[in-house]
Amino acid sequence: MTRPLQKPPKKNPQIRTTAPAPPPTPRSRRAHGFSAAAAEGRFVLQHCSACGAFIYPAREACPTCLSMEIVWREAPPGGQLIAETTIRASTNTYFRERLPWRVGSVRMDCGVTIQAHVHGDVAAQARVRLIARTDASGQGVVMALPEQDSEHMADDRHLRELTCDPKFRRVLITDGRTELGQGMAKAMVDAGASIVFVGIAENWLPFEGRAGLEALAPVQMVALDVTDTVSVTELAGEIGGKVDILINTAEHARPGANLDRTGIATSRDEMETNYFGLLRLVQAFAPAMKARGADGDNRASAWVNILSVYALSNGLAFGAANASHAAALSLAQCLRAELCGSGVKVVNALVGPKDEVWRQLTPPPKVTAGQIATSVTEALRQGIEDLVVGPVAEDVIKRWKQDPSALAREMMHSRDEG
Amino acid sequence: MKAPGRTAARLGYDGVAVAVPVTVPYERHSTESAHWWIARALGTLLREAGLRPVDVDGFCAASFSLFPDTAVGLTQHLGLSPRWLDHIPMGGASGVVALRRAARAVQSGDADIVACVAGDTNHVDSFRRLLSSFSRFAQDASYPYGAGGPNASFALLTDAYMRAYGATREDFGKICVAQRANALAFPHALMKKPLTLDAYMAARPVADPIALFDCVMPCAGAEAFLVTRTDIARDLGLAAVRVLSTIERHNAFPDDPIQLRGGWVLDRDEMWSMAGIAPDRADFLQTYDDYPVICMMQFEDLGFCAKGEAPDFVRANTLQTHGSFPHNTSGGQLSVGQAGAAGGFLGLVEALRQLTGQALGGQVDRAEIGVVSGFGMINYDRGLCSAAAVLAGGAP
Numbered sequence A: 001m002t003r004p005l006q007k008p009p010k011k012n013p014q015i016r017t018t019a020p021a022p023p024p025t026p027r028s029r030r031a032h033g034f035s036a037a038a039a040e041g042r043f044v045l046q047h048c049s050a051c052g053a054f055i056y057p058a059r060e061a062c063p064t065c066l067s068m069e070i071v072w073r074e075a076p077p078g079g080q081l082i083a084e085t086t087i088r089a090s091t092n093t094y095f096r097e098r099l100p101w102r103v104g105s106v107r108m109d110c111g112v113t114i115q116a117h118v119h120g121d122v123a124a125q126a127r128v129r130l131i132a133r134t135d136a137s138g139q140g141v142v143m144a145l146p147e148q149d150s151e152h153m154a155d156d157r158h159l160r161e162l163t164c165d166p167k168f169r170r171v172l173i174t175d176g177r178t179e180l181g182q183g184m185a186k187a188m189v190d191a192g193a194s195i196v197f198v199g200i201a202e203n204w205l206p207f208e209g210r211a212g213l214e215a216l217a218p219v220q221m222v223a224l225d226v227t228d229t230v231s232v233t234e235l236a237g238e239i240g241g242k243v244d245i246l247i248n249t250a251e252h253a254r255p256g257a258n259l260d261r262t263g264i265a266t267s268r269d270e271m272e273t274n275y276f277g278l279l280r281l282v283q284a285f286a287p288a289m290k291a292r293g294a295d296g297d298n299r300a301s302a303w304v305n306i307l308s309v310y311a312l313s314n315g316l317a318f319g320a321a322n323a324s325h326a327a328a329l330s331l332a333q334c335l336r337a338e339l340c341g342s343g344v345k346v347v348n349a350l351v352g353p354k355d356e357v358w359r360q361l362t363p364p365p366k367v368t369a370g371q372i373a374t375s376v377t378e379a380l381r382q383g384i385e386d387l388v389v390g391p392v393a394e395d396v397i398k399r400w401k402q403d404p405s406a407l408a409r410e411m412m413h414s415r416d417e418g
Numbered sequence B: 001m002k003a004p005g006r007t008a009a010r011l012g013y014d015g016v017a018v019a020v021p022v023t024v025p026y027e028r029h030s031t032e033s034a035h036w037w038i039a040r041a042l043g044t045l046l047r048e049a050g051l052r053p054v055d056v057d058g059f060c061a062a063s064f065s066l067f068p069d070t071a072v073g074l075t076q077h078l079g080l081s082p083r084w085l086d087h088i089p090m091g092g093a094s095g096v097v098a099l100r101r102a103a104r105a106v107q108s109g110d111a112d113i114v115a116c117v118a119g120d121t122n123h124v125d126s127f128r129r130l131l132s133s134f135s136r137f138a139q140d141a142s143y144p145y146g147a148g149g150p151n152a153s154f155a156l157l158t159d160a161y162m163r164a165y166g167a168t169r170e171d172f173g174k175i176c177v178a179q180r181a182n183a184l185a186f187p188h189a190l191m192k193k194p195l196t197l198d199a200y201m202a203a204r205p206v207a208d209p210i211a212l213f214d215c216v217m218p219c220a221g222a223e224a225f226l227v228t229r230t231d232i233a234r235d236l237g238l239a240a241v242r243v244l245s246t247i248e249r250h251n252a253f254p255d256d257p258i259q260l261r262g263g264w265v266l267d268r269d270e271m272w273s274m275a276g277i278a279p280d281r282a283d284f285l286q287t288y289d290d291y292p293v294i295c296m297m298q299f300e301d302l303g304f305c306a307k308g309e310a311p312d313f314v315r316a317n318t319l320q321t322h323g324s325f326p327h328n329t330s331g332g333q334l335s336v337g338q339a340g341a342a343g344g345f346l347g348l349v350e351a352l353r354q355l356t357g358q359a360l361g362g363q364v365d366r367a368e369i370g371v372v373s374g375f376g377m378i379n380y381d382r383g384l385c386s387a388a389a390v391l392a393g394g395a396p
Helices: A032-039 A179-190 A210-214 A229-242 A265-291 A316-339 A369-382 A391-402 A404-411 B034-049 B071-078 B091-108 B126-132 B136-141 B149-165 B169-185 B197-201 B230-236 B264-275 B292-301 B310-316 B332-336 B340-355
Strands: A044-048 A070-074 A078-087 A101-108 A113-118 A127-134 A140-146 A170-173 A195-200 A219-223 A245-248 A302-308 A345-351 A386-389 B016-027 B058-062 B084-087 B113-120 B205-207 B220-229 B240-250 B284-286 B369-378 B383-392
Touching: A032 A044, A032 A070, A032 A127, A032 A140, A078 A113, A078 B149, A078 B205, A101 A127, A101 A140, A101 B149, A113 A127, A170 A179, A179 A195, A179 A210, A179 A245, A179 A369, A195 A229, A210 A219, A219 A229, A229 A265, A245 A265, A265 A302, A265 A316, A302 A316, A302 A369, A316 A345, A345 A369, A345 A391, A369 A386, A386 A391, A391 A404, B016 B034, B016 B091, B016 B230, B016 B340, B034 B071, B034 B113, B034 B220, B058 B071, B058 B091, B058 B340, B071 B084, B084 B091, B091 B113, B091 B220, B091 B240, B091 B340, B091 B369, B091 B383, B113 B340, B126 B149, B149 B205, B149 B292, B149 B369, B169 B197, B169 B292, B169 B310, B169 B332, B220 B230, B220 B340, B230 B240, B240 B264, B240 B340, B264 B292, B264 B383, B284 B340, B292 B310, B292 B369, B292 B383, B332 B340, B340 B369, B340 B383
Parallel strands: A113 A140, A170 A195, A170 A245, A195 A219, A245 A302, A302 A345, A345 A386, B058 B084, B058 B113, B284 B369
Antiparallel strands: A044 A070, A078 A101, A078 A127, A101 A113, A127 A140, B016 B220, B016 B240, B113 B220, B240 B383, B369 B383
């Protein structure tokens, strides 16, 4: 049984920090379909539309009937561990640092054999369920878990390489003045974070919820204004080396499209926070996090962006602000590529319209701060990179995946969305 | 429904002579290229056969480390103008496959003299580079899981085999210890320290249940042989071997959840009937031995014992050159070293020496019939290529 994780000791600066190294990275073009689903926490396999066979590893044609009609599809995750080994020698520098490493062959109920990482609580020859997650190289991998949850199973050494569990980690929440920032701080405290740094801009101005934050023992309020380069840089100088998870809750969005505004002042404010704010945080905090992606039990593990789902396809109601979200999403994709191989995941939460004062005219359903905090916390625990929060966001994503161009056309005629 | 075809009996290998076993002594690491090793093997082959490059009208090459070249580039590199050319990318099966293709070329008159060469270099980082890009399925679905390479792949097969048939590490150890004893007499073997069962059992674990002495040592080296007509061999004064039968199969039993058997099972009856003998008539067996579990699989799947009985077969026999079941008489890859694709030629070249009375190490007494088996290419979770040949000594 997995031994519960102990609180990591204070870092000894005289001991070498394990340097991040990527696990094997090259994949075939076809296999990226698996990785894309794994980033969402979905276990998919290719499935032949002609003969119904599941297919693994990724192919260009069905090996049973040679049909080219093969599509990625949710697959039954059950199987049996039919062979296993504990690898004690490896040619890859990522695994060499982490040996011994347990892997096995799993015969799936759906008829394929899959080699997988194997959780420590799986008994020899046992029934297992497979999950798909991205590894430190950003590629989809399979892990076999015990069929039934075991106590402390999240603390398994192999599994923690794929997840970003806040337990015993130090978290920076970039804006604590909002309901979202405060909800996120509480969720991180509840999830066992050892320190929750909460950024407060213009500290002399009172804000609602201050007392609630002060009442949470692991919370440390810090001066942070993401629109101010000096402020961001100074904070990074103070705590940058001990931020294991960064959650960017800062957002500035006002209603309206281009023709609702005169001049660019409001749009510039949105860009200052939503795009340049992110860029400032990236430049100040990401280098240290990237260097600490393999730094023991509380290694740096996640960079969380909370973005409007309308970053994918512009919605008119907040049409101007959505442009800054689209810019931020593109920047996040760039950051994901830059952090690839370090062990730090870029987690993008695409959320539907938030239930907040500036959204007074947006019709329900809207997403509460609590819902976002809960979803992000669960994604961190599970090691999921791409998550969608709220029914509206789920609806938009579904349509976007079906046909992004058709969605863009439809969006032109929907004045409520955005 | 009966599969189309396969009604006519296969043509025998009458008139085919296999001769001139060549081994370029192996080195653990080499700064030379694969081309260098292949050139040296080909040069030795022609010198020993009394031939000039212009006499060779058929050429067959096997190598992992030739990139970006293939057999085509080698013709210009080595100054050959063959009218028949083949490149065999089948790893451990490449020796037997090269033999059977060259034999058909010679029989049909597409070529008269075919030089078959396998060689690989081993730079200090060759092995790591080869593993990380071995196949698309390996890249997608096995290498990212611990990057254990073939050690991990065969560890899984060994684990499954032990559970299914009750083989023990001592059984595998007996195979390895016997091969080391054979290697002590073989001048080209890289492993020259005697191996005891105790040392085998106590060795450093590599990928459970596989430990150090279950693994081959990657090295540089080359092997070669000549395939021609019997009359040409006679004119050249070459001691030649006859081909009684051969088989080849790829991706057999794709529905088996894990590999407990190889493609030999599908073809061995035909192999023995074509050869006109039963397994017990063989005087020795050269298996492909990248790991001892595969030797056991070949004992079973070639028909030397029933499925699942190889552990008992190993316990009941002695496997040294002068034992009750002479096996891998040069020491095999486990003790000679694995020179890439040349490992797929090692057993065949050794069989040619044994059957022509030219053994460099221990000589099997009255060796008349020899069996050579090949196995190769863990594309994802199993070896895809299997092949075997029954050879006979004595002038045709």
